[in-house]
Amino acid sequence: MKKDLVSINDFNKEEILHILDMAKKFEANPDQNLLNGKVIAVLFFEPSTRTRLSFESAIQRLGGRVIGFSEATNTSVKKGESLGDTIRTINQYSDMIIMRNPLDGSARYASENCTVPFINAGDGSNQHPTQCLLDLYSILQTQHTLDNLNITFVGDLKYGRTVHSLVKAMTDFNTTFHLVSPLELKLPSAVKYYIKKNNLPYFQYERLEDAIPLSDIIYMTRIQQERFADPMEYEKVKNSYILNANMLSNVKPNMKILHPLPRVNEIDISVDATPYAYYFQQAQNGLFVRQALICYMLGIEV
Ligand code: CP
16 A cells, blocks of 8 residues: 555654654765655645755755646646646656645545655645654754653644644653643644543643743744634734743753744744754754655655
8 A cells, every 4th residue: 555644643653753763864864866766746736945845855865856836827727627637647747746735635635646655745724744754853853852841832723734743743752732822823622632632731821931931842833824714813813922032041951942934923033043943953854854754655765
């Protein structure tokens, strides 16, 4: 059976740890000719900087070739072609399909319409499992363990697909969850379900200051303007949390700040020069983790 990554639930804990282990090897040596002869389709129906370009860099550094698009306006989708037909067609040209699409659930549907391995690079506000893998790698690199950590998720916990994937994944590691959000943007109960199912502690806050001293990781997120049906609702919450360097006087020495990026204003640039900022290294880790993931899914040993 072919391997797909649509939700982080598609991989078990052992597979996740294996991929993180492979990523360490790629961090030490990112240029290897392991994808010689492979053609990988990278299809982005929604904007991206990090995910698309780190996937393309990962493929090219491994000697593979990329086909695809960064927006659908120049494809036959513009003429009315369905997602299913688009995927069935590109399936015939490629050895793997990587797709981002704004519709929740579109990734599962696309994966069922191709015979090559499929990777979800983000579907609406649903899941972003490859970001989750690089977030896990970043936590491991900074804390030297994934177990027994206090992780604080801040901002748009309702629409933030990276939060949904990472919360699910961290329930395997005895995490204590601190959830900081405006009332309107609380973690959906379908995601909270995973915390409850595993009998893990979680605490909800409206004030970020209350969670900062408890945290090993502060995972900041952008308020996802593009997911709001009513612009006035976005206006009400858009500046809910702005982390600045003055707020970091009482933190654990091991604490690191992650953010999937892009940021708008939720992390002030005064934070960038502090020893707690890790978000740009986190983005770089995406390269190594995506190299590992592609090789794992194609059955290539490193
Ligand atoms: N983290 C993330 O998904 O960034 P991009 O939207 O730039 O790919």
